[in-house]
Amino acid sequence: MRETTRLTSATLNKPRSRRAVNVPVERGSTVLFESAEALYDDDIKPTYGTDGLGTQAELCRMIADLEGAQEAFVLPTGLAALTLPIFAVLKAGDHVLAVNSAYAPVRRFFNTQLKRFGIEVTWYPASLNADDVLALAKDNTRLIYLESPGSLTFDIQDVPSIARAAKARGILTLCDNTYGAGVLFKPLAHGVDMSMQALTKYVGGHSDVLIGSVSVSDPALGKAIYEAIKAWGFFTSADESYLAIRGLRTLHLRLRQSGDSGLKVARWLESRPEVLRVVHPGLESHPGHTQFAKDFTGSNGLFLVVLKGEGEKNSQAFLEQLQLFGMGFSWGGFESLAINCEPQFLSRNKITPEDHAPLEGAYVRLYIGLEDPDDLIADLTQALETIGK
Numbered sequence: 001m002r003e004t005t006r007l008t009s010a011t012l013n014k015p016r017s018r019r020a021v022n023v024p025v026e027r028g029s030t031v032l033f034e035s036a037e038a039l040y041d042d043d044i045k046p047t048y049g050t051d052g053l054g055t056q057a058e059l060c061r062m063i064a065d066l067e068g069a070q071e072a073f074v075l076p077t078g079l080a081a082l083t084l085p086i087f088a089v090l091k092a093g094d095h096v097l098a099v100n101s102a103y104a105p106v107r108r109f110f111n112t113q114l115k116r117f118g119i120e121v122t123w124y125p126a127s128l129n130a131d132d133v134l135a136l137a138k139d140n141t142r143l144i145y146l147e148s149p150g151s152l153t154f155d156i157q158d159v160p161s162i163a164r165a166a167k168a169r170g171i172l173t174l175c176d177n178t179y180g181a182g183v184l185f186k187p188l189a190h191g192v193d194m195s196m197q198a199l200t201k202y203v204g205g206h207s208d209v210l211i212g213s214v215s216v217s218d219p220a221l222g223k224a225i226y227e228a229i230k231a232w233g234f235f236t237s238a239d240e241s242y243l244a245i246r247g248l249r250t251l252h253l254r255l256r257q258s259g260d261s262g263l264k265v266a267r268w269l270e271s272r273p274e275v276l277r278v279v280h281p282g283l284e285s286h287p288g289h290t291q292f293a294k295d296f297t298g299s300n301g302l303f304l305v306v307l308k309g310e311g312e313k314n315s316q317a318f319l320e321q322l323q324l325f326g327m328g329f330s331w332g333g334f335e336s337l338a339i340n341c342e343p344q345f346l347s348r349n350k351i352t353p354e355d356h357a358p359l360e361g362a363y364v365r366l367y368i369g370l371e372d373p374d375d376l377i378a379d380l381t382q383a384l385e386t387i388g389k
């Protein structure tokens with residue numbers, strides 16, 4: 001054989017002699033078949049790299065297991081794992097009920113893209129009970145979009161009751177389960193049809209991966225999502241999938257540590273004179289705490305603190321005083337983060353002004369990572385004392 005042939009065919013038929021502990025990163029566009037007949041056999045998958053190869057398949061299997069689902073699919077971002085299933089199940093003329101505490105980019109998707117495709121959305125306040133949500137349903141309502149707790153407002157919804165009522169009306173439900181990370185809450189076990197996660201957050205866990213998943217148990221939904229992924233050409237890389245699998249190995253440990261530290265810091269903040277209130281669903285003071293305690297096995301490390309004083313200027317000064325908290329969006333990594341929330345709350349108010357009183361105080365969202373909580377408390381103390389001067 002010529003050199004070019006030797007180089008290109010060297011590994012094609014090499015048997016696997018050893019196996020590493022971890023799933024290998026299997027990259028590939030082309031998939032080779034054993035017979036000509038197999039090329040067009042619909043039962044054989046993957047036929048091409050866009051189907052995802054061994055690494056993605058293993059991640060899907062692990063996520064399905066975590067979510068208690070029959071099937072899970074991976075997508076290139078968390079946001080794609082929300083938009084794709086919505087496109088997969090809706091058509092022009094359909095109507096969606098969506099909770100107005102939803103992750104902000106989802107609101108942009110509904111209000112721009114879906115609108116162009118002739119799909120109408122009604123935003124409802126997270127405080128509505130199941131009957132009141134369903135009272136907003138129309139003949140063409142096909143989907144209810146849920147997120148609980150809201151990742152900015154921490155509003156709690158009665159997801160099980162809404163899912164049950166929706167099912168009785170033949171309306172599908174899709175729940176953003178990023179807060180629960182597949183561990184703290186199991187939407188499918190509570191009757192939700194599709195559970196989505198930004199694996200970017202706690203599953204990735206190290207702020208270096210963008211990836212999402214959607215999990216279902218109804219084979220017809222699974223088929224619709226698979227078809228949409230194929231048709232739209234979404235592909236999730238083996239490297240990102242590998243990192244998500246790696247994150248899954250330590251997910252429980254990191255989530256528990258972050259959640260415990262988060263509660264400790266939140267309780268401490270509640271006792272501080274500079275603090276107006278702490279909005280954390282794991283605290284007894286949260287209006288949705290009873291529902292949260294019923295549905296969730298614990299809280300994660302994300303919550304909102306409202307400081308006394310004049311709005312955005314105050315929260316910005318506070319953020320800039322912090323030494324151990326990075327200023328950045330996202331959460332779920334090993335590092336603690338903080339953002340001020342006024343611009344997001346005010347843009348939300350433009351969509352559903354009736355639901356939102358004017359902001360009082362300075363709004364800061366904290367994410368508590370894996371640092372020692374006492375060091376974080378010391379950092380928060382110096383920041384509170386400095387801006388109080």
Ligand SMILES: *Cc1c(COP(=O)(O)O)cnc(C)c1O
Binds near residue numbers: 080103199211
């Ligand atoms: C981050 C996030 C997403 C989107 O995930 P990306 O991977 O950043 O696209 C969706 N929902 C929630 C609640 C999130 O926090």
